[in-house]
Amino acid sequence: MRIEVDKDKCTGCGICKEACPKGAKIWDINNKAMATNLNFCHLCTICASKCPEGAIRVIRDDPDEKEKNE
Template structure:
């Protein structure tokens, strides 16, 4: 499993970190003002981060396949 952040799309809003149950353990905003996922051993693959991203910059990939649910926005 991995989480990819499209640095071209990311606006550094931090909504991924806010939405994640393990937020500060996994998510940080780098010096470049872009989101970065690390320490994925804490990730429960809930895909809240991708669902809350306002610019669709986050992709959650499990076993080599994109998680299609990550692209369905919660209302």
């Protein structure tokens, strides 16, 4: 799986990190958000749903699962 952040949309607000249950472990906000440690991610997609810019896409590798977006 992977989490993509649209750098053109991201404002670096940090809401994704705050909303994520494992935010402090996963997210690095440095002007732009980056999901740096996905070992802790459990694919809840809260980050994508909370991002005010719609910049996050949570993409599962499982072929039975479609892309999750907000």
